[in-house]
């Protein structure tokens with residue numbers, strides 16, 4: 001039975017790339033104090049954990065987060081009170097990948113993409129990470145450009161080779177996306193395709209659900225329920241979107257959708273660590289301050305989970321059994337409409353944290369200090 005105390009074991013993983021300068025393809029705005037290297041990204045992420053108590057891991061993206069010594073990076077993370085989370089491979093920024101990576105018609109290019117995953121697995125071994133996260137940007141732009149079927153066959157073969165690289169405690173997390181950068185077909189466009197590949201690979205392969213990667217009006221909580229039922233929901237990439245893959249702060253566009261997703265999570269006890277679901281953020285902060293943006297996002301997820309934990313499951317089941325449509329709906333809405341902000345602040349205080357993490361971070365002077373120290377900070381991800 002779920003309870004509000006379950007918040008004590010819930011954690012959220014932060015993306016290293018949220019701390020660098022990001023933008024659209026029109027402009028990347030530079031922000032004072034942004035990190036100059038992966039060490040500083042981890043230090044910034046640790047600030048989010050320090051004020052929320054909820055974000056003890058940082059995902060890395062390779063080669064954005066390339067360093068000489070990953071043992072040293074992991075030690076730095078530990079010194080800052082966090083650890084290294086998922087290792088994301090990058091298959092979308094190399095000239096050789098014009099026609100795709102793991103599904104490329106050329107065996108030499110596919111081999112190169114597979115070798116990149118071997119390097120990522122080495123990073124996992126050095127950092128203690130257990131999740132290899134693979135988002136496949138492959139696809140085609142025009143009907144006839146390549147065979148849809150042949151691309152799937154090549155992909156299945158490549159994925160098998162990537163899977164074979166894993167150690168026993170490792171997982172391969174496969175992320176799907178409806179469109180972009182390819183506009184006619186993506187080779188892993190949806191959860192059905194991702195799940196089909198995972199099932200063929202084995203128990204260590206799971207699906208990643210990025211909330212921004214669906215067609216408008218897709219019922220995401222339904223997908224969550226189905227993947228949990230299949231035992232294959234490996235992780236979330238949380239963010240919000242108004243139009244496409246906007247990578248805005250989670251809970252900003254549609255807090256009710258976030259609640260509905262977490263309601264399905266709680267219904268199947270997937271918020272508990274034993275479920276293995278890794279709740280990650282995948283966001284870019286283009287115009288807002290980055291560390292505060294991450295703090296806000298973590299709090300938004302916490303708030304939605306707190307509300308989902310308030311759903312009276314016994315009353316809900318009873319109403320469902322009786323066919324009491326409006327009664328069942330009211331149980332869910334009562335939880336959603338409860339203002340949990342004060343009780344979450346009380347909870348924070350009980351745990352020795354500041355009641356208002358955003359205000360506390362702002363007052364800490366951290367940003368002024370790093371802005372003075374760090375000159376020429378890194379441009380992250382999309383502006384690169």
Ligand code: LRH
Nearest residue numbers: 088135175210237245282
């Ligand atoms: C692709 C994506 C994927 C990448 C990240 C930077 O759109 O969601 O997760 O690794 O963005």
Ligand code: MN
Nearest residue numbers: 175210237282
């Ligand atoms: Mn993503």
Ligand code: MN
Nearest residue numbers: 210212213245
């Ligand atoms: Mn995305």
